[in-house]
Amino acid sequence: MVLGLVVGVGTGLASIWMLFLSSFVGLVAFWWLIKNANRLLYETQLGERQYSLPPGDLGLPFIGNMWSFLRAFKSNNPESFLDKFVSRYGKTGIYKAFMYGFPSIIVTTPETSKKVLTDDDAFKPGWPVSTMELIGKKSFIGISYEEHKRLKRLTAAPINGHEALSVYLKYIEEIVITSLEKWSKLGQIEFLTQLRKLTFKIIMYIFLSSESEPVMEALEREYTVLNYGVRAMAINLPGFAYHKALKARKNLVAIFQSIVDERRAQRKSGNYYVKKKDMMDAMLDVEDDDGSKLTDEDIIDVLLMYLNAGHESSGHTIMWATVFLQANPEAFQRAKAEQEGILKRRPPTQKGLTLKEYREMDYLSKVIDETLRVITFSLTVFREAKKDVKINGYSIPKGWKVLVWFRSIHYDSELYPNPMEFNPSRWDVNF
Structure with a gap:
């Protein structure tokens, strides 16, 4: 009887253990499947080309990398989003991610960005459909290069x-x-x-x-x-x-x-x-x-x-330029001296600002350039690969989105020493 109880209890415990183990293995397998769903869906179909993709992570289905992206840009340290890629995969200048519902390549250096933005045989505008629905299919961001030139000219x-x-x-x-x-x-x-x-x-x-x-x-x-x-x-x-x-x-x-x-x-x-x-x-x-x-x-x-540009970017740029000048007395005094010099040279009979005087505002122009660099109002632009493309030895598959990450370029210490510092004089050197 005792033996029967022992055997029964042992069998019951074994069954519970097996059930627990099966559940654990099932949960692990399910989590692995969820975690790798985007990779399995978008990368494996590329065959051998998947092995030459840039380093990175496509994240979870549907969400991809968007939660970490939005969290970073709502914090006081928006650079933390890309910093995680750099710390994990090294400073390659090109990474794979899943952004705005699409498998994407993020490029972060001037060289790769120039290639993506100027090679119209390989890339076309690639803004998300959701953005196009808001901004308009006939706006500059959603039309071909030739149509863009035509509309701009007109x-x-x-x-x-x-x-x-x-x-x-x-x-x-x-x-x-x-x-x-x-x-x-x-x-x-x-x-x-x-x-x-x-x-x-x-x-x-x-x-x-x-x-x-x-x-x-x-x-x-x-x-x-x-x-x-x-x-x-x-x-x-x-x-x-x-x-x-x-x-x-x-x-x-x-x-x-x-x-x-x-x-x-x-x-x-x-x-x-x-x-x-x-x-x-x-x-x-x-x-x-x-x-x-x-x-x-x-x-x-x-x-x-x-x-919309007049409503958003212009107002923000003027505000930040004012904030930066207030926080940097030396830059403020230099900008002020330039304006006072223009007024002193103005003929007594002249009323109002002239185009010639506007063009003499050399330092103020640098203040604006530096403000635009520091605040980087336009975070990124979207392109889409029209065909398979190789950049820096990495593959960009046809149909994938390519995000030119301006903020990373503007905060590159090799291009801009002390990039977090507001310094209009850095524009004395032509980039």
């Missing part, structure tokens, strides 16, 4: 040339002076918010000849929502930033369509007269060699893109 006319720049300089100077006087009477202000309003007002005038406060406020609200969505994961469900951004784009398109329709009606009436053409007029008038004109979709996507 739409840049009203903001190019000495006469055009002189006209806008006068308006810009007047509105900046007015804004500064207004801010000085308000006491404490939210600087970035006011700068956004200022730069947005300027770009609205240049592109639409509009100074309408209601239109500007409506556009600002929608652009704020849109840009949150551009930086968020593409989850198109109610409550998520991307879903809200899609609605914001729809509202922006409706606003711009009404502006285009109104301008067309004004021009058709025969009573439309302006002293100068703005961007809207230029895009309505311009023709290709074959006589074809830009469609409403072309015009709206270009307007949406340009005005």
Whole structure:
């Protein structure tokens, strides 16, 4: 009887142990499968080519490397995302990852970046579909190199040339002076918010000849929502930033369509007269060699893109330049002395800033260049391999996304000694 109990207990324990072991092995196998799913799905199909891929990790299915990427860029140390690749795989300048839902190659050196950006036989624009849905399929980021050149040539006319720049300089100077006087009477202000309003007002005038406060406020609200969505994961469900951004784009398109329709009606009436053409007029008038004109979709996507740049990047750049100058008295004094020197050389009869004076602002130009380097407002651009490509001995498979990582280049200590330091004088040397 005792023997039977012992045998029974032993058998029961053995069964429990086997069940535990089987469960453990199953969990390990399941975790291994999940962890390697992206590699099995995207790398093994490459055959021998998988062995010449750059070092890196494709991460978990669907998510890939996005959690660590978003976590890094919401922290005080955004460089930590790429630092992990460098510490784990060495400073190869090229890594594989899984970003924005695609197997991707990240390039981080000037040489590899130049290859990816200039070789149009091997690479094409490769922005994620989710981003294209927000920015527009006819914007500069989503079209071919030839189409990009065409659109840039057709739409840049009203903001190019000495006469055009002189006209806008006068308006810009007047509105900046007015804004500064207004801010000085308000006491404490939210600087970035006011700068956004200022730069947005300027770009609205240049592109639409509009100074309408209601239109500007409506556009600002929608652009704020849109840009949150551009930086968020593409989850198109109610409550998520991307879903809200899609609605914001729809509202922006409706606003711009009404502006285009109104301008067309004004021009058709025969009573439309302006002293100068703005961007809207230029895009309505311009023709290709074959006589074809830009469609409403072309015009709206270009307007949406340009005005967004005026709303976001310009305001942020001015804010950071101001912050850096305040924190660096020597740079501030040098920039101030340059401006004072320009004023001293100005003839007594002259009123207002001239294009010649603007071009004399050599040090201030370096302040802006250094600000753009330090803040790196545009984190990356997306390309896509049109065919299998070899770079630095590594394979980039056809169809994979390629991310040119500007931030890594701008913070490379071999290119920029003490890269975290704000130093406009480093631009005394031509790179």
